[in-house]
Amino acid sequence: MWSLPHIGDLPSKSRKSALDPYEYAVYQKLLKASAFNAILNEGDIPEAEPVELPEPLTCVIIPDSIFPDRSHPDVRIARRAQTISLLAKNISERRVSRGLRRTLLTQTERLNKLARARYEALDGVIEVEGAEGVVEEPEGLFPTIG
Incomplete structure (x- = not known):
């Protein structure tokens, strides 16, 4: 501020x-x-x-008593998804500005980054279907956002 x-x-x-x-x-x-x-x-x-x-x-605007819960990666993902849902609902129900659609796009990019980071933090490997079954993600198939 x-x-x-x-x-x-x-x-x-x-x-x-x-x-x-x-x-x-x-x-x-x-x-x-x-x-x-x-x-x-x-x-x-x-x-x-x-x-x-x-x-x-x-200054910190989230009280210390709730910060650990709010900062948990799974809670952040859920809250971001809820925000996206509400934005999409709003967009579907009225004529909206280009800026609101840009906000929705940015929110989805943030959700993707959070979900990817959480998946990878839990030793997840992104897999793609190959000709001979499931294979590991080819280098550069899913570029990192930001």
Whole structure:
């Protein structure tokens, strides 16, 4: 989170235009840090002149009491799948933006990465059907995402 108290002092009509360059700077920063070259944002962030961001403020938002359960790989996979289901339901029921469809795509890529990592962590080998039965995954058949 980046605190910008000087913008809060501006008249309300001026705040949005004053925030735009900061929003774009944060968007660019997070996009570069993303393993998927995407962030989960339905709307498109308008391009703006670059600005320097202040030091971010960081904190933990998940209480220590539930963090171990929420961070378990199987729980993360289940929660991501539920999110994808809800997004797909929303998309099927109304006219949606291109950004929401992009969010669904990014969520599915994240689920794939989580599921693959969990499978491989449990010594799983991805197999494909070959001419002479089941064989191990050929090199490069399933490229790593991110």
